[in-house]
Amino acid sequence: MPSLKDVQLKIQGVKKTKQITKAMNxxxxxxxxxxxxxxxxxxxxxEKFSEVLGSLAxxxxxxxxxxxxxxxxxxxxxxxxxxxDRGLCGGFNINLTDAASNHIKNNPIEGAEYSFTCxxxxxxxxxxxxxxxxxxxxLGVVGSKFGFNVASTTGKKLVDGxxxxxxxxxxxxxxEFVSMAKQLPVVQKLLPIPPIVKDESEDxxxxxxxxxxxxxxxxxxxxxxxxxxxxxxQIFRALLETSTSEHAARMxxxxxxxxxCNDMIDNLTLAYNKARQTAITADLMDIVGGAEALKG
Numbered sequence: 567m568p569s570l571k572d573v574q575l576k577i578q579g580v581k582k583t584k585q586i587t588k589a590m591n592x593x594x595x596x597x598x599x600x601x602x603x604x605x606x607x608x609x610x611x612x613e614k615f616s617e618v619l620g621s622l623a624x625x626x627x628x629x630x631x632x633x634x635x636x637x638x639x640x641x642x643x644x645x646x647x648x649x650x651d652r653g654l655c656g657g658f659n660i661n662l663t664d665a666a667s668n669h670i671k672n673n674p675i676e677g678a679e680y681s682f683t684c685x686x687x688x689x690x691x692x693x694x695x696x697x698x699x700x701x702x703x704x705l706g707v708v709g710s711k712f713g714f715n716v717a718s719t720t721g722k723k724l725v726d727g728x729x730x731x732x733x734x735x736x737x738x739x740x741x742e743f744v745s746m747a748k749q750l751p752v753v754q755k756l757l758p759i760p761p762i763v764k765d766e767s768e769d770x771x772x773x774x775x776x777x778x779x780x781x782x783x784x785x786x787x788x789x790x791x792x793x794x795x796x797x798x799x800q801i802f803r804a805l806l807e808t809s810t811s812e813h814a815a816r817m818x819x820x821x822x823x824x825x826x827c828n829d830m831i832d833n834l835t836l837a838y839n840k841a842r843q844t845a846i847t848a849d850l851m852d853i854v855g856g857a858e859a860l861k862g
Contacts, residue, residue, distance in 0.1 A: 570845065573838040577831060584827035590654065591820035597709070598813035605743060605806040612803045619796050622789055633725065633793045636758050637734040642679050644701070644724065645669075646738040646756070646801065647693070648808040649686035650708050656822075658741065658749065658815035659688040662808075665751035666739045667696070681733075683720060685805065707805060709812050717802035725794045728757045740804035741811035747818065749811035754804070756797050 623634065647666055649659045670680060681699040684690040690703045702723070707716055727733045736757035742750045 570838065570841050573834055573841055577834045577838065580827050580830045580834065584824055584831070587820045587823040587827060591817055591824060594813045594817035594820060598810065598817060600711075601709075601806070601810040601813050602743070605803075605810045608803060608806055612799050615796065615799055619789075619792055622792065631789050631793050632729060633757060633759050633797075640675060640734040641677055642681070642732065642734045643675070644681050644683065644727065644733040644736045646683045646720070646724070646736070646804075647685065647689040648708060648738070648740040648804055649684070649689035649692075650808075650812045651687045651705055652709070653688070654819060655812055655816035656819040658812055659686075659692075661749075661751045662739055662741060663689065663692040665753055666692075669737065669739070669753045683724075685808070708808050710809075712805065714798070714802055717805060718798040721794065721798035721801050724757060725797055733757065738801060738804050740808045743807050743810040743814065746814050749815055752804075754800065756800060759793055759796060 645666055647662065649662050653659065679699075681701050682689070682693045683701050684693055684703045686708050687705060690700060693700050702720070704716070704720070724733065724736050728736060735755065738754050738756050740752055740754070742752045744750055
């Protein structure tokens with residue numbers, strides 16, 4: 567049985583750890599509010615943008631822009647991987663890297679070349695361990711405040727690379743925020759831009775768009791500007807979703823860690839009391855034994 571001093575030192579160490587996890591939980595909670603507000607504010611814009619873009623693309627046809635036309639042969643695939651810079655957020659980063667890995671395994675292409683744009687240190691470290699080519703690494707974005715220019719800069723490089731033939735397909739892997747306890751890893755195609763999926767009516771047939779958008783200039787001319795912007799919008803939304811999910815995952819992980827510390831403190835306190843009682847009992851037995859020896 568450990569000594570009283572050893573148990574006391576362990577209790578002190580666990581209490582200090584509890585202070586750290588509790589502080590990190592409070593920080594994640596405060597940052598989550600701002601990130602969730604930005605995400606909730608951008609979601610309606612992204613959804614309406616996709617609706618208008620789908621209406622224009624339907625009028626103009628698939629051949630209105632090279633960004634809508636799939637490549638005949640797909641060999642060069644680029645993936646934008648959104649992860650965090652720090653750990654201590656449960657399985658958040660592992661779920662994202664597993665999603666990227668499973669996408670590669672489940673879509674085998676003979677002779678395919680994969681390259682990555684990594685947001686966050688964790689994604690970059692995973693790519694280096696897996697021997698994947700890294701085109702660019704962005705640090706200090708996920709989990710912090712950032713502007714639309716971050717997404718537009720990356721999106722412009724991806725669009726230019728797709729048009730120049732550097733990439734045949736472009737995907738983005740991010741974490742979709744569903745609730746405080748649920749964040750889903752998502753793999754979404756960015757280029758070529760997939761057709762806008764319409765909502766289905768009750769009888770299962772595809773419902774037409776409710777709004778008729780009057781366009782000036784023509785839909786073909788508008789698509790030249792809106793299609794690249796759609797890539798920027800999707801990247802920005804993915805970063806907002808991932809930032810919110812990271813804070814939620816870290817808050818949950820630190821809350822669980824705090825509860826685990828409380829359980830450890832209770833168990834160690836019980837062990838300390840048992841050790842102290844054992845020591846007291848031993849001392850009493852020595853005293854009684856000594857007294858009986860003197861009587862004899």
